[in-house]
Amino acid sequence: MYKNLYSERLVDSQTGVASYFKLEDLADYISSSDFIALAEQSGYQKKVPGVHNHFVDNLMYLREVGIPNNKHEQFNFSNLNKLKQLDILAKQSQYDPVEALERFEWVAHQEQSIVINDSVILTSMDLGSKKPFGVQILDNIKFNKQKQDEYIKIIEPTEDFRNLTYALTPFTNVIIFPTGSKERYYNKPLNIYYENSTQDPILEANTTIVDVQYNTKVKINETVKAQAGQMNYVTYIVREDAELVIDRNTVDCGGWGIFDSRFVCHPGSKVTINFNNEGSKYSQENFYFKCSSHVDINVKGRNNILAGNEYHQYVLVKSQNDNNKSVIDIKNVGREKANTSFIGKFDVSPYSIGFNGEMNNNNLMLTKDTKMHTRPILDIHTKEIECSHGCTISNINNEHMYYLQSRGFDKDSAKDILVESFLC
Amino acid sequence: MLKLTNYSVSPVLENLNIEFDVGRTYIIMGSNGIGKSTLLHSIMGRPDLEVSGDVELNGENINEFEVDERAKAGMFIGFQSPTSIPGLSNFQFLKQALNTKGTEIRETLEKFKGLSQSLGLPEGWDKRNLNTDASGGEKKKNELIQMQMLNTSLAMLDEPDSGLDVDGIKALSKQLNEWRTADNTLIVVTHYEKLIESLNPDAIIVLKKDHVVGGGKELAQKIFAEGFDSV
Numbered sequence: 001m002y003k004n005l006y007s008e009r010l011v012d013s014q015t016g017v018a019s020y021f022k023l024e025d026l027a028d029y030i031s032s033s034d035f036i037a038l039a040e041q042s043g044y045q046k047k048v049p050g051v052h053n054h055f056v057d058n059l060m061y062l063r064e065v066g067i068p069n070n071k072h073e074q075f076n077f078s079n080l081n082k083l084k085q086l087d088i089l090a091k092q093s094q095y096d097p098v099e100a101l102e103r104f105e106w107v108a109h110q111e112q113s114i115v116i117n118d119s120v121i122l123t124s125m126d127l128g129s130k131k132p133f134g135v136q137i138l139d140n141i142k143f144n145k146q147k148q149d150e151y152i153k154i155i156e157p158t159e160d161f162r163n164l165t166y167a168l169t170p171f172t173n174v175i176i177f178p179t180g181s182k183e184r185y186y187n188k189p190l191n192i193y194y195e196n197s198t199q200d201p202i203l204e205a206n207t208t209i210v211d212v213q214y215n216t217k218v219k220i221n222e223t224v225k226a227q228a229g230q231m232n233y234v235t236y237i238v239r240e241d242a243e244l245v246i247d248r249n250t251v252d253c254g255g256w257g258i259f260d261s262r263f264v265c266h267p268g269s270k271v272t273i274n275f276n277n278e279g280s281k282y283s284q285e286n287f288y289f290k291c292s293s294h295v296d297i298n299v300k301g302r303n304n305i306l307a308g309n310e311y312h313q314y315v316l317v318k319s320q321n322d323n324n325k326s327v328i329d330i331k332n333v334g335r336e337k338a339n340t341s342f343i344g345k346f347d348v349s350p351y352s353i354g355f356n357g358e359m360n361n362n363n364l365m366l367t368k369d370t371k372m373h374t375r376p377i378l379d380i381h382t383k384e385i386e387c388s389h390g391c392t393i394s395n396i397n398n399e400h401m402y403y404l405q406s407r408g409f410d411k412d413s414a415k416d417i418l419v420e421s422f423l424c
Numbered sequence: 425m426l427k428l429t430n431y432s433v434s435p436v437l438e439n440l441n442i443e444f445d446v447g448r449t450y451i452i453m454g455s456n457g458i459g460k461s462t463l464l465h466s467i468m469g470r471p472d473l474e475v476s477g478d479v480e481l482n483g484e485n486i487n488e489f490e491v492d493e494r495a496k497a498g499m500f501i502g503f504q505s506p507t508s509i510p511g512l513s514n515f516q517f518l519k520q521a522l523n524t525k526g527t528e529i530r531e532t533l534e535k536f537k538g539l540s541q542s543l544g545l546p547e548g549w550d551k552r553n554l555n556t557d558a559s560g561g562e563k564k565k566n567e568l569i570q571m572q573m574l575n576t577s578l579a580m581l582d583e584p585d586s587g588l589d590v591d592g593i594k595a596l597s598k599q600l601n602e603w604r605t606a607d608n609t610l611i612v613v614t615h616y617e618k619l620i621e622s623l624n625p626d627a628i629i630v631l632k633k634d635h636v637v638g639g640g641k642e643l644a645q646k647i648f649a650e651g652f653d654s655v
Contacts, residue, residue, distance in 0.1 A: 398472070403507040405491035406468055406500075407521045407574060414492075417512060417520065421554075424511030 020087040023164075024067060026203070030167050031063035050149035055166075061157040062167050068160050074286060074314035075160075077341030077373040082310060083282045086256055088229055089201045103197055113191040116232075118204035119171040133180030135190060139173055147174070151209050154235055154264065161284070162260045165233040168205035176211045177218045186245070189219035196227040196255060203229035210234060212242045212269075222248040226255035226280060235262045238269040248275035252306055256282040263289045263297075267321075270296040277301070279309030279338060286314040293321035301330035302423040305338040315344045319352040328359045333419050334370035341373040342391070350381045359389040364422050366396060366415065425609050426467070426578060431477035433459060433466045438634040439477070444578075446482075447606040451620050451644065452613045454631030455652045460613045461504055463631065464580040468501040469494045481578070498577035502567040502584055508555040514566060515550035518573055532573075539569045543595050560587025568599050578609045585616040597622035620644050630655050 029035055036059050040052075068075045104115040104122045113124040114137075121139050138144050138151070151174050155166055166172075177185055196204055212218045216239075224232070238244045250259070257280060263271055269292075277285060289297055297317060305311045317326045332340050342361045363372040376389040396418055404414035425446040432438045436459035444450055454460050466473045469491040479486050481497055489497070509517070515536055518524075524532045533550065540549045543565040555563045564587055571579050584600075585593055593616070600623060604610055614620060620628075620641070628644045630637040630652065637643070637655045646654055 399507050400509055402470055402491060403503070403509070406495055407517075407570065408492055408495040409521065410490075410492045413520075417517075418509070421509050421511030 020201075021090050023084055023086065023088065023203075026088065027062065027067045027164055027167075030164075031059055031066075036060065036063075048145045048149050051152045051172075054152050054155070058155075058157060058163060058166050062163045065159045065163065067164055072159060073345075073377075074316070074343055075312070076343060076375065078284060078312040079282065079310050079339055083256070083284075086229070086282060087201050088203045104195070107193070110191065112185075112188060113193065114175070115193045115195060116173065116206050116208060117195055117197050119169045119173065119206055121173045121175075133178055133182075133184070135181065135185065136176040136178060137173065138176070148172070151211070154209065154237065155207070155233075160260065160286070161231065161258045162233045162262070165205050165231040165258070165260065166207050168203070168231065169207040169233075172207045172209060174209045174211060177213060177216050179213045179216055181216055181218075183217045186217040186219045186243070189221050189245075189247075191221045191223070194222065194224045194226075194230060194232055194259075196225070196230055196253075199227045199254065201228055201255075203231065205231040206233070208232070208234045210236045210244075212236065212238045212244045214239045215241045217243045219245040219247070222246060224248065224250040224257065224259060225253045226250075226257035226283075227253045228255045230255060230257040230259075232257070232259045233262070234260070235264065236271070237264045237266075238271055239266045241268040242266070243270040243272075245272045246274070248273065250275070250277040250283070250285070252278040252280045252309060254280075256280050258282075258284045258286075260286045261288070263287070265289060265291045265295040265297070267292045268294045270298075272298040272300075274300045275302075277303045277305070277311055279303070279305035279311035279340070281310065283309065283311045284313070285311070287316070289315075289317045289326070291317065291319050291321070291324040291326075293323055295319075295324045297324070297326040297328075299326075299328045299330065301332075303330070303332045303340070304419065304423060305332060305334050305340050307336040307338060309335075309338050311338070311340045313340075313342050315342075316347060317345070317357065318347045318349075319355045319357075320349050321351055323354040324352060325356045326358070328357075328361070330360070331362045331364070331423055332372065333364045333423060334366060334372050336367045337369050339371045341375075343375045343377065344389070344391075345377040345379060346387060348378075348380045348382060348385060348387070352382055353384045355380075355382070355385040355387070357385070357387045359391070361391040362422075363393040364396070364419065365393060366419070425482060427478075427480040428467070429478040429480070431466075431479070432475070433462050434474040434476075436462050436633070437466075437631075440634075440636060442629065442636055444609055444611060445626075446609055447604075448626040449604060449610040449623055450612070451623070451625045451628045452611060452631060453615060453628060453644065453647060453652075458631050458633065460631055461582050464501055464582050464611070464613065467580060468499060495574070498575065500571050500574060500576040500579045502564075502571060502579065502581035504582040504586065505560075506555045506563040506567055508553070508558075510553050510556045512554045513551050514554055514569075517554050518570065521570075521574060535573065536569065539572060539599075540565075543568060543599065544591060545569075561589060561592050564588055565592065565595070568596065572599070572603055577607060578611070579603070580611045580613075582613045583615075584612060585614055585619050593619060617644070617648055 107113050107115045107122050108125050110124040115122045334340050344359045346357045348355045359376050361374045372393050374391040376391045401414050426444040428442045431440045452460050466475050628639050
């Protein structure tokens, strides 16, 4: 993150605890007039005026809206106070691209793999060889200025964390699966790793666009490891008759993370997401779907939130046109002192005739000091739809425990089996 | 084998003294609500039951044993309404209960399949979720498989016949008779005359609130003819 902030002014402005700041300080700084002026002078953005203007507009919007608070619908239950208290190391050693390359050198020897670290994309060697109809990577503005200009417009101003993530990442990377790749990346999925470069409490951010082009079938295995602070904002464009399957595994590596996934679904497209998350010091995972017509959305989450961890989630399915279908099925297990929340929303427009939506969120609390929230929201503006929801929070069933113990399982093993079967 | 001394389970059973010998078969009878199921579950150590008195298993006082410790000591309870656990397959459950690993897994699976076939359970029963989407009879048969595979030496079955069809009852009797050896003790709560006949029990125990009435098969016949008040 720091390498993208153009200036050490933020660090200079700190007094007292000179080497740390909080998220609010950071947001204030990068949306300040001073920073905007710095950004406007920056050579990076000026190379592509469209990208530059869009970025500066976003900074100004960020100044207007600030960072989210609990009054925002999607953060009603999020423990934002905890997030705001996290220390972010302001100054790290000078960013050295060679050092970063060495740190993620392992990816070069993998197959069809990408590491995304603080807006830098590193790929395995087979992806670098530019095979016909292979995946194309627009690494910030270096390669195709015209396309960058075209893509960047898809990033819209919002009132959530996406603004801040984008503001921290003037480089937006684009990954394109061309139509000619057909099912190549379905039969052999692309692996994407979101990792920090250090365990020092820094904040690294990524804004990425994934474009699955017309009539293409793609599977992506995502591994998210936040060793420090990590903010990701990925816009997936799923074009006409394309299919995207994402298997996302988020591991608690001692850091914290916000992952915003936005899906722009064109007519006839299909998106399936299977994900699991262990939570972390603070973890927010949001999915925003914008569905045109005849779109099929499947979201399946199985989250085993470890002791003391935070995990907050918002899923919004915005159905804009006819015959969209969506199944949301999310199960969370909260261990000792875990804090989790789920807010799911179907926003069905008056033109969205034939919408079929099913929303299920089941939560299992393992101890009395676990906090779990769930809120389904059905915002329907048309009559001809089918919509249902089932959201529950329960404790371990004593009957189940007794049954398992009567077959020789001790309490801990019985609990583990019940968690496993719940998440199945 | 199993000895209950001054045994009470609040609020239904008071001051019972019963001794079950090894290698014997016992039928427990009693009017509705008298506490037959409660007795079996209390012996198994169900934590929400308030118990006083002593339970001895093979000469050892097991009052302080947890449920799983009693199970590991060879005790088994067959539930009247077996618990459903979606997401856990019948075989996976047994495999984990037996802690089966490596090459033993195939052997265990074959034994499981053999038993389920002999009980008339459908093909693929091993992969079905534990007692989920199963009929009452199928659940009871599943309990029998567990009983036989879990190294049981003291089986307490709570109305194992309920929900079983005619063929199911025959298969149940056959399995129980095959399972009975000089080392295995069987306690069955039932009011089903044919099952009692086919098991040919060593004793009938009729449960009353604060005492028990014991006897041979003729005791059961008397109850069937004249009711519980006659004994």
